[in-house]
Amino acid sequence: MSVSSLLLNHLQMQVETKKILIVEDNPGDLFLVNEFLRRTSFSMYEKVHADSMKDAIGELQNNTFQIILLDLYLPDSDGLDTFDTIFPLSGSAPVIVLTGLVDENITMTTLKKGAQDYIVKGEYDEKLLEKTIRYAIERKQNQELVKKSEEEYKLLFEGNPIPMMAIDIETLRITTVNDACVQFYGYSREEFGKLTIRDIRPPEDLMKLDNELVRLREFSNGLVKSGEWRHTRKDGSIVYVEIVSHGLMLGGVRARLVASYDVTERRKAEEYLRLLESAITNTNDSVVITEAHPGSSSDTPIIFVNSAFIKMTGYTAEEVVGKSPRILQGPKTDQREINRIRQALASWKSIEVELVNYKKDGTEFWVSLTLVPIADEAGHYTHWVSIQRDVTARRRLEEFTRQKLEKQVEERTRELNKALEKEKELVDLKSKFVSIASHEFRTPLASISFAAESIRNYFHQLSSKEIQQKLIKIEEQVSHMTNLLEDILTIGKSDAGQIKVKRVSLDLKEFIQSIIEEVQMPGKVKRTIYFNFNRVNAMANVDEKLLRNVTINLLTNALKFSSENDPVTITITDHKDGFLMEVKDEGLGIDAGELQSVFEPFQRGSNVSNVQGTGLGLSILKKAVDLMNGSIEVESELNKGSLFKVYIPVQ
């Protein structure tokens, strides 16, 4: 009995007089009942009398009774009808039927319908009446309790916010469902009545269900947690539910009361978290999560590292969890970057830095590190997430590129300086050349000037032979200046890069032979020139004009600086990728001190002032050799002769 109903009963006893309703039309019977009641413990109850149905209904509507004694045969109602009319109005009062012996069947029927007991008129006394009423009250009270309890339990089931159903464990039919269940699954109660629990599952889960049912039948009575299941709603959508069931007997069959807790949202959140965790665990970037202590930025113990971190650093998770990420830093870690991180930590700001970290084995590596503060739902920062990428390779490449660039810049600078120096040298050389060249013109011009002036001023004092000689001298000097001019122009062209090498295939032997014939008679005497051609192949791929210049120069020099009787020898031999041209004379030779500058312009030997020349021959020759990618050397001894060796590559 609930607390409230106990209290109510108590109050009724205190405040109201307890009442007995006696419905009886026969005055004799009424008298007897009153007489007997007077001798029972119920004598203090107020006795209310009704002698018709109409009266009885009136009394029941206006009063609350503790006991109802009912005669079924009244002037305005008869038999079962009387009971059927009165009983629903009886409330919590037990109904005791007053009957005659003849009415046994009807009396039994009233008992089935809810009457507590009956008394046969003429066969009872005060003791029986006392006992009957007492038991009737007790029984009625018990019935009321049971009814109330049932209602409460029904309410607990029906009104439960958790979807619940009762199922027949053998047929798997869904026998009862509550409101929450109807709402959750979308089926009406009638529809549920036609379903088994197999019908609310995706087909692929049925095997799992069968296994579970085996288990459930074994533990049929206890509470069983079946874990998480997928259920199908009427609209076809899948929901995740956690199933808890309890065995019970329902209408004589084994059943289970099943509660389905909707965990779809939780499940989704878990899926999402699992996905995130999987992403963090499997990413190639190292992820470190540290606790954040508001106010104290110094210590942020690590609570999580992913497998990329383990791979990157060589530490196991156990070795770093609980420690500060500072264990990764070392002597080469830039303290300025660390200070930037500290400032970011102190002000809860995200930051990106690149710094040197150290692996467990001490190896240094460069990481690009992003640090982000994480806040809880209330907006309080609780953790730091740090994502680190190994950028050692990129750093090395940058360093390598930088060094390479620096080296290149250095090299270029050096080259440039060298070129500038060379350019300056060239400019110096050119101005020197111009100055010397002009000087070289001044002397023959002076000679011409004097000769011409003497002819004009002293014409009559000079013999015709003297005049003739002066005119010849003028012609000679003009011709010398013409040669000089041409040589200077040649050098100028060569310096300006205007001379292009044009290689042609020619018969070298024939070519040199023809030049020999050309230069063999510079004066009145035909000179001796020996020609040795030791090359296997007579043909050579050379620039005809340049090679001609070189050959003529060497041969004429050899002839010019030796006496008429001395022979000149020219020898051609194979050498490296080309050939060697050696021109040997037995003439004046070159002073050892002057040998070095022999190819410089306007350098004339001190022993050859009597020999005609511009002083440019050998320097032009050298330029021609250079243009052909060749080389030239000279060996000489004063008064014994010179040997010029020219190497010319043929391709």
Add this chain to the structure above:
Amino acid sequence: MKKILLVEDTGHLAEEIKDVLRLEGFNVVIAENGTRGIEIVADVKPDLIITDLLMAGVDGFELIARVRAMHQFARLPIIILSAKSSEADKQRGKEVGANAFVGKPCKAHELLTTINNLI
């Protein structure tokens, strides 16, 4: 007859100059380079020296300096006749003791005027 020592290593020019000076009544001795000039100057005892500057061995500047160092030639007129005729050359010529500077090429009367001014 005044005697002139001509120090000039270009033979054809020396001959032309000598011809002109001879026709003007000078006695001309040619030295074909500086070394030779120094060698003969004391014997020749010239009234004037005309010297080139660019010569192998003893050049014109050295020749002038060494001639000036000889006591008897301290006041001897010396003319430089050279294609090398920059201001620096003229200055240096003055420093070693040259009296005049004539640049090549020059007209014959130009040289003669210079000579006559000094003798």
